[in-house]
Amino acid sequence: MAHSHSKQPKPAGPKSKTIGLLAQFDDPDSLVAACERARDAGYEKFDAYSPFPVHGIDPAMGIRRTRLPFFVLAIGLTGCLVALAMQYYTNAMDWTKIFPGYAFYISGKPLEISPANIPVTFEVIILSSAFATFFGMWIFNRLPQFANPLHRIDRFRRATNDRFFLMVNADDSKYDANRTRQQFEEWGATAIENVDMDLTDQEIPKFFKLAGIVGLFLLLVPPVMIFRAYGSTNRAPRLHVVPDMDWQDKYKAQQTSPNIGTDKEPVYLYADDRAMRAPVAGTIARGDLQEDDRYYRGYEPGTLPPxxxxxxxxxxxxxxxxxxxxxxxxxxxxxxxPATTGQYPGEPDWIETVPSPFVVSETAIARGKQRFEIYCSVCHGYDGNGNGLVNKRALALAATGQAQWTTAKSLHDPTVKVQPIGRIFDTISNGRNSMGPYKAQIPVEDRWAIALYVKALQETGIQPAAGAAPPAAPQQ
Ligand code: HEC
Structure with a gap:
């Protein structure tokens, strides 16, 4: 569905409703400042959106503590009373005329409330509190929602990347389309947009209704089957739905190894009594050999120094x-x-071209771009200039002594630009100096795709650093 949102407030049609005004900010500090001013201007129903947690935003927004604990306490206490009442009724109320309890004496315990009733009470309290927490969270957050109108706004996608948003709800008592827009401008918003809710988005989808009805009927099946089985007898063995290897002679992990069937005088399968075997020294799992130094480690075979x-x-x-x-x-x-070749003493000979079976293609570069923008751009920036969002934020925090940070290197730095692709691959795999390794998160093929994209990025010559070295020889 193509929805375009004009920047001017438009009259709400019958099928859509204005639910607020959205302001975009370019950095976390202006967002916090705007939240403070919104709070001081008397707004109560507004929310802030940011790609990462911003310290101090809760007080800036004047957020009150959640009421959830009181709700949980109330439901927990109710659970306690219900559990005690239920036990009192079944044990001690045998005198009622209709539906009398049982009054069984067990080990001479009193019929009335006694310590023996506490475990059940305790468990009912825990159960009801857990449900109250889970469902209370949903209810207080007004969930589930079929759609969030913010997701219809293209600009808002950057809330998970590098933009910061503040939305004032239209049902706030202080909200006034024109005045609020004016305030946003005063507070330094870089874009302002009307948020309309498409009312058809909130309708329960037909499929859900159908599934609900079918589900209700299916729910009736088990009680009917139980009810039928209740009054009948059957000589057939119990149904074993998933047989797995339940009836198989076998040893389980960490067991000893006596031969089955010789219980009088156990014969051990292995001399050391253990059923588990240690892997044979020097073996590896199938497919895990990774013997190709070029593909798996980015250097010419046999050049790794001792x-x-x-x-x-x-x-x-x-x-x-x-x-x-x-x-x-x-x-x-x-x-x-190293400054001209990118080959460092004490390191193996890094390969200059991508190794097979990796194949250079447009798809591979596109994949590299996509992975780069997921894993690397946060620090190195989309253009590789070393000024991603995390870097900016960390530098701002470091300036006030709240963090320690090594600036992410510009990938256009001459010393990085001359590096063979094999060394970039190694930096991604194993990290370098203060940069962490990405071997565990990114599969080999994607690491090559990213390295390839870094090389492509360097070729674009975006923002060449001052006094840059002559461009590196093209890779592949
Ligand atoms: C958490 C931040 C962060 C992320 C994410 C990150 N890096 Fe880095 N990177 C750094 C820092 C910091 C340095 C500088 C390290 C130093 O010199 O101490 C660096 C340095 C580098 C270098 C230069 C190494 C050298 O030879 O000096 C390359 C190349 C590099 N990163 C590539 C990448 C690639 C590709 C990715 C994505 C897979 C990535 N980085 C993800 C922080 C990051």
């Missing part, structure tokens, strides 16, 4: 990467200058 030498007796060469040691010399000839 691990760093232990600290010398005088403690002088405690550095992890030894630039003069024999180990580094083996793989990185002294002639290589």
């Amino acid at each position: 691990p760093a030498q232990p600290v010398a007796a005088d403690g002088s060469s405690a550095s992890f990467v030894s630039t003069s040691g024999p180990s580094a010399q083996d793989s990185a000839p002294a002639a290589q200058d």
